Amino acid sequence: MTVTKIQEPINEPIKWxxxxxxxxxxxxxxxxxxxxxxxxxWLENKQVRLEQISSWGDKFxxxxxxxxxxxxxxxxxxxxxxxxxxxxxxxQSWSLCPExxxxxxIYSPNCLxxxxxxxxxxxxKALEGCSPSKSHMITYLGRVNYYSxxxxxxxxTTIYVPNGVTLEETxxxxxxxxxxxxxxxxxxxxxIIRATQTECNGYKQDVPIKPYLLLDIDPKCFVDxxxxxxxxxxxxxxxxxxxxxxxxxxxxxxxxxxxxxxxxEFTI
Numbered sequence: 001m002t003v004t005k006i007q008e009p010i011n012e013p014i015k016w017x018x019x020x021x022x023x024x025x026x027x028x029x030x031x032x033x034x035x036x037x038x039x040x041x042w043l044e045n046k047q048v049r050l051e052q053i054s055s056w057g058d059k060f061x062x063x064x065x066x067x068x069x070x071x072x073x074x075x076x077x078x079x080x081x082x083x084x085x086x087x088x089x090x091x092q093s094w095s096l097c098p099e100x101x102x103x104x105x106i107y108s109p110n111c112l113x114x115x116x117x118x119x120x121x122x123x124x125k126a127l128e129g130c131s132p133s134k135s136h137m138i139t140y141l142g143r144v145n146y147y148s149x150x151x152x153x154x155x156x157t158t159i160y161v162p163n164g165v166t167l168e169e170t171x172x173x174x175x176x177x178x179x180x181x182x183x184x185x186x187x188x189x190x191x192i193i194r195a196t197q198t199e200c201n202g203y204k205q206d207v208p209i210k211p212y213l214l215l216d217i218d219p220k221c222f223v224d225x226x227x228x229x230x231x232x233x234x235x236x237x238x239x240x241x242x243x244x245x246x247x248x249x250x251x252x253x254x255x256x257x258x259x260x261x262x263x264x265e266f267t268i
Contacts, residue, residue, distance in 0.1 A: 014127060015169075017142030017176045027121040030094040030188045033107035036240060039114050039226075043247040047214045050090040050192060053175065054083070055211070058182075062086055063152060064160055064174035085171060090192045090213040096143060097186040099227075099258060108229045114244075115256070117225040123190070130216045137194045140172050144187040146180040168193060223251055230256035 042048055053062060065082040095103065099115065107113055120141070127139050147155065155177060163170050175191050192213060226244055228237050237255050244253055 013137070014124060014139045014141060017140050017173055018145055027119050028096070029098070029117060029119055030096060030123065031098060031115055031117050032092075032094045033103055033113050033115045035108075036112045036114050039116065040243070043219055043244070046216065046218045048092075048217045050092050050213045050215065052087050052211050053089045053091045053191065054086040056091070060149075060152075060179055062175070063177075064156060064171060067156065082171070084209075087209050088194055089172065089175075090194070091175065092190055093185075094188040094190075095186050096188050097184075099256065100184065101258060102184055104229055104231070104256070104258070108231075111229045111231040113229055115227040116223050117227070118222050119224070122222055122224075126217045126222050127190075127215075137192050140176075140189075140191045140193075142176055142189065144176050144178050144185075144189055146178055146183040148180055152177060152179060220248060220250070223248060225252040225254070227253075228255045230258045230260075 038049070056062065065086045069080040069082070071078045071080050097103065098117075104113075104115075123141070155174075160170055160174055172191055172193065176189060178187070192215075194209075194213070226248065228240065232240075232255065234255075241253050241255075244251075
């Protein structure tokens with residue numbers, strides 16, 4: 001048995017997850033380190049690409065989807081697969097942390113990545129005006145909570161399964177739980193669910209599921225700052241900076257000063 005149907009949302013195109021500690025702040029900064037070539041493609045095409053969550057590399061991602069489930073429907077036990085559901089959810093990871101050496105080394109292994117900065121208000125405005133809202137998709141936004149592996153597994157048995165493991169919100173909320181060994185990322189996520197079925201002439205028809213989702217978001221109205229890797233060669237930085245400035249004339253473009261060092265003078 002395969003769970004394939006995703007409810008098509010109507011009234012709430014954007015929902016918040018784990019937002020309580022941030023409610024006092026009306027607008028706050030979020031950051032993302034991404035390869036320069038992908039950022040350049042976004043500047044040229046004015047489209048943001050979100051991958052299927054099923055493609056995420058960490059084997060502990062999608063921990064709720066990877067468990068073994070059986071349905072006792074009509075007193076006949078049948079296996080339930082969450083694979084089709086995971087392919088209908090797309091996501092992107094950001095961070096509430098302005099900068100760290102660990103993040104640069106992980107997400108910019110060849111020193112050719114950029115860190116972009118925007119705010120949650122700009123993100124919400126962009127999402128309200130682009131394809132998810134117009135296509136009746138639903139977007140979930142929020143910070144990630146971090147737990148020990150034991151606590152994470154305990155949440156499956158005490159929270160997720162009792163509350164309906166196959167329900168849309170239950171599955172999506174689990175994407176905002178991660179292992180505490182990754183807490184240095186201070187992650188902020190957004191996940192978008194698209195319907196797997198549509199109605200045509202009174203009949204339900206399957207919708208083709210693509211491996212990625214393109215959102216029409218103009219970086220001019222979205223990106224405040226662009227920061228290059230502190231390890232990048234200065235000549236290459238200047239060339240890449242000139243290219244970005246043509247697309248984002250009003251954005252602040254810098255090179256990270258994380259490794260800057262000014263020696264002190266001592267008389268000995």
